[in-house]
Amino acid sequence: MSATSIQSVRARRRIGAWTLQGILAAAFLAAGFAKMAGVPFMVDLFAQIGLGQWFRIATGIVEVAGAVALLVPGLASIGALWLGFTMVCAVATHVFVLHTSPVPAIVLGVLNAVVVYLRRDELVALLHRIKG
Structure with missing residues (x-):
């Protein structure tokens, strides 16, 4: 593989990652703000969970x-890990x-895994910086 084709693959990977990150960010911003704003559906859903409305917020x-x-x-990699783990918890809660x-949470979890x-x-570099 030539240097040009490697750069092309990396560019496509970067564009794909940013596109997916944007879609996921929009979905989680909408869901997160709906929870914090107290949208009735979310209030009812978290009442069924039984941990109190503090858990919704x-x-x-x-x-x-x-x-x-x-x-x-x-x-971005940390955010995807964070949200991926959150979706594992969401799947367990739904089941x-x-x-x-749990299908929506599974789909969002898998998409976060793709971002990771x-x-x-980026994640490896961040871990090396933390490790020293």
């Missing part, structure tokens, strides 16, 4: 923080507590 903050991280160069379909994969070099 905390979940909204977690989602908004992750969405912002997805849009910050150097933090074991709400007894509803596409941003793996």
